Amino acid sequence: TPVNNLTTQMAQQEIATLQKRLTDYGVAYYEEDAPLVEDYIYDAFYARLVLLEAQFPQFVTPDSPTQNVGGAKVKSGLAKVVHPAPMLSLGDVFSLEELQEWDERTTKTLGFQSEYNLELKIDGLAVALTYVDGKLVQASTRGNGSIGEDVTANVKTIRSIPQTLTEPITIEVRGEIYMPKSSFATLNKQREADGLEPFANPRNAAAGSLRQLNVAITKKRELSAFVYYTADPDAIGVTTQSGALERFAALGLPTDDHNRVIATMADIDAYIAEYTSQRERLAYGIDGVVVKVNQLDNQLDLGHTVKIPRWAIAYKFPPEEALTVVRDIEWTV
Numbered sequence: 210t211p212v213n214n215l216t217t218q219m220a221q222q223e224i225a226t227l228q229k230r231l232t233d234y235g236v237a238y239y240e241e242d243a244p245l246v247e248d249y250i251y252d253a254f255y256a257r258l259v260l261l262e263a264q265f266p267q268f269v270t271p272d273s274p275t276q277n278v279g280g281a282k283v284k285s286g287l288a289k290v291v292h293p294a295p296m297l298s299l300g301d302v303f304s305l306e307e308l309q310e311w312d313e314r315t316t317k318t319l320g321f322q323s324e325y326n327l328e329l330k331i332d333g334l335a336v337a338l339t340y341v342d343g344k345l346v347q348a349s350t351r352g353n354g355s356i357g358e359d360v361t362a363n364v365k366t367i368r369s370i371p372q373t374l375t376e377p378i379t380i381e382v383r384g385e386i387y388m389p390k391s392s393f394a395t396l397n398k399q400r401e402a403d404g405l406e407p408f409a410n411p412r413n414a415a416a417g418s419l420r421q422l423n424v425a426i427t428k429k430r431e432l433s434a435f436v437y438y439t440a441d442p443d444a445i446g447v448t449t450q451s452g453a454l455e456r457f458a459a460l461g462l463p464t465d466d467h468n469r470v471i472a473t474m475a476d477i478d479a480y481i482a483e484y485t486s487q488r489e490r491l492a493y494g495i496d497g498v499v500v501k502v503n504q505l506d507n508q509l510d511l512g513h514t515v516k517i518p519r520w521a522i523a524y525k526f527p528p529e530e531a532l533t534v535v536r537d538i539e540w541t542v
């Protein structure tokens with residue numbers, strides 16, 4: 210209802226509801242680094258409350274999210290960044306059968322069996338890094354794909370991300386920021402000692418540590434990163450995904466070296482089996498394997514939908530607790 214059609218009674222009710230909702234969102238986001246809603250949803254509710262409180266100041270309370278520093282300010286504290294090209298997400302499959310279907314669809318569309326570049330799916334949060342003449346000038350989160358948050362100052366505290374490339378080129382690269390398992394364990398021990406809620410998983414810990422207004426907090430959190438994509442392959446003279454990863458490393462960008470170029474589904478099954486068992490021995494969390502068409506011109510032929518690329522797919526590992534249950538059942542039998 211437009212604000213000027215509201216009775217005082219209705220306004221008081223809506224303001225109270227919004228104050229409670231935004232306080233809960235703020236606590237989840239700010240205290241637990243486990244946001245309950247996408248930022249743009251939070252921002253819309255926040256804007257509505259600001260409007261109502263301006264119209265009905267008698268209902269502004271000192272503990273309203275619009276009044277306190279904690280929740281709201283942190284949320285809207287980070288500047289927004291519009292992505293030049295939308296940051297898409299990966300489509301997911303949860304079984305080898307579905308992965309086989311994806312391979313068949315891709316082969317049919319291309320008219321031949323493509324070679325694939327296989328990569329571990331790092332369980333962190335996506336960021337875009339912009340370098341101009343070899344200097345890091347901006348870093349932003351994916352956000353809703355079109356609009357992300359500016360985390361440049363935070364990213365500059367991450368040792369594995371170079372502020373200067375080995376060549377003075379201008380390029381935007383994308384990657385995953387993650388918290389190594391050892392840093393995660395240390396951080397949660399410290400939080401419990403300080404009487405704070407531990408982070409649920411390394412991904413939430415990484416997100417909460419990156420999206421800090423106070424950069425000194427980010428610096429203490431020992432984050433790391435892997436780069437896996439660029440929208441401008443011509444800037445680095447590569448024609449394959451595997452070649453791009455090699456060039457990223459030559460430029461001084463951190464890459465994960467577990468990638469493998471393969472030609473058949475049998476090779477994919479072997480890679481998935483290998484890293485399903487290797488998973489707990491890795492220094493960082495992975496939640497699956499990413500299969501990418503390796504030739505970049507074939508990627509262009511396949512294109513993307515509004516939300517996901519057609520030339521890549523994420524095979525997600527079954528959640529670990531499920532595996533434990535399966536093991537127990539086998540054991541009792």
Ligand SMILES: NC(=O)c1cc2c(=O)c3cc(F)ccc3oc2nc1N
Pocket residue numbers: 296297298299328329330331332333335385437438499517518521
């Ligand atoms: N978490 C990851 O380790 C990982 C994630 C992505 C993406 O999210 C991703 C999203 C795209 F639209 C295109 C390619 C991508 O490649 C990716 N490659 C990876 N290795």
